[in-house]
Amino acid sequence: MPEGHTVHRMAQDHTKWIGGQRLSVTSPQGRFEQEAILLTGKVLKSVEAHGKHLYYTFGAKHTLHVHLGLYGKFRLHKSPPPEPRGAVRVRFVGSDHALDLNGPNQCKILDKQGVIESQARLGQDPLRADADPERVWTRILKSKQPIGTLLLDQSIIAGIGNIYRAEILFLNRIHPSRPSKSLMRDEFDELWQTSIRLLEIGLKYNRIITVPRESTDKPLSRLNAQERLCVYKKDFCFQCAAPIESWSLGNRQIYACATCQH
Ligand SMILES: [Zn+2]
Numbered sequence: 001m002p003e004g005h006t007v008h009r010m011a012q013d014h015t016k017w018i019g020g021q022r023l024s025v026t027s028p029q030g031r032f033e034q035e036a037i038l039l040t041g042k043v044l045k046s047v048e049a050h051g052k053h054l055y056y057t058f059g060a061k062h063t064l065h066v067h068l069g070l071y072g073k074f075r076l077h078k079s080p081p082p083e084p085r086g087a088v089r090v091r092f093v094g095s096d097h098a099l100d101l102n103g104p105n106q107c108k109i110l111d112k113q114g115v116i117e118s119q120a121r122l123g124q125d126p127l128r129a130d131a132d133p134e135r136v137w138t139r140i141l142k143s144k145q146p147i148g149t150l151l152l153d154q155s156i157i158a159g160i161g162n163i164y165r166a167e168i169l170f171l172n173r174i175h176p177s178r179p180s181k182s183l184m185r186d187e188f189d190e191l192w193q194t195s196i197r198l199l200e201i202g203l204k205y206n207r208i209i210t211v212p213r214e215s216t217d218k219p220l221s222r223l224n225a226q227e228r229l230c231v232y233k234k235d236f237c238f239q240c241a242a243p244i245e246s247w248s249l250g251n252r253q254i255y256a257c258a259t260c261q262h
Contacts, residue, residue: 001070004051004159005202008127010074011049012203014056017076018094019044026091028084028100035109036090038062044092051125051158053106055115063115064090069105123156126195127203133192140180140188147183148176149250160195162252163232164202167210168194170231175261176254211238231255 002010025039042058049055056064066072075085081098084091090101101107110118124131139156140147150156151165160168169176172191174183183191201220202208209220209228215238216223231237234244237257246255 001161002052002068003161003164003199003202003208004049004125004127005199005208006206007052007054007068007159008049008199008203009206011047011054014047014054014074014099017097018092018099019047021094024091024093026093028088028091031087032089032107035064038109039064044094049125050119050128051122051154052161053118053122053158055110055118057115060112063110063112065106065108065110065115065118066101066104067106069103071102072104073102075100075102121155123154123158125158126192127159127199133189136192137185137188140183143180145180146177146249147174147180148254148256150180152250152252157195159199162254163208163229164195164198164210166232166255167208167230168198170256170261171198171210171212173261175258176249176256178262231257 020043022041022043025036027033027036039058039062042062044056044058046057047054052067054066077098079093079096079098081091081093081100084100086102088100088102089104089107092099124133124136136157140150143150148165148169151160151168168191171194172187174187198210205221207228209223210230211228213220216227231244232255234255236242237244237260240257240259242257242259244255245258246253
């Protein structure tokens with residue numbers, strides 16, 4: 001499943017490709033046929049990301065809410081697009097570009113109130129200007145869950161996935177199994193700042209890069225997959241050379257250095 005930076009990048013790219021245009025909207029697969037009729041011929045006013053969710057607003061009554069989930073995928077084409085490939089739920093056709101959406105987990109039209117309710121169910125997204133870290137802190141203070149589990153809870157922090165949680169905790173020297181409420185305020189502040197910084201780098205380079213700039217001679221854009229991360233799927237800690245430990249936490253595999261992360 002894409003992490004938040006990928007979804008924000010999609011919002012930016014889709015705005016660039018088809019935003020501000022009167023679109024033809026269809027559902028080659030048929031499952032979105034009735035809804036497509038409501039959107040076709042309307043101007044796509046904005047594309048917004050919140051965590052792992054996308055909102056395509058065509059007007060006060062019509063916002064398309066998309067959550068890709070595990071199997072959802074967008075495919076970009078030049079206009080006019082070729083024959084649909086597979087089960088295309090939604091096809092947007094603009095003047096120069098077209099986008100096909102296959103296999104989304106959620107794909108539904110919401111009105112303005114529906115958008116407010118949908119976003120209220122999501123946690124604070126470090127990449128959004130309206131994110132309120134105080135609301136995350138309030139939840140952390142009350143939580144008996146390990147911080148490694150809490151970071152994956154999209155109703156608390158939206159957009160952090162399995163790779164980012166391991167990397168963020170490593171860089172802040174916090175052990176993933178620590179009870180969330182044992183965090184000090186300054187530890188949380190640093191954790192939040194690291195989340196913003198790493199997601200912004202991810203958004204800019206369109207990939208997860210967490211190694212500190214000073215630890216590499218190469219430009220960040222030229223790092224290979226092995227060089228981009230500090231702890232995720234690593235055998236040894238790049239700071240102290242101790243073996244990296246791995247176990248299941250919050251139903252996903254976590255990676256940590258027991259020496260560097262207390
Ligand atoms: Zn270490």
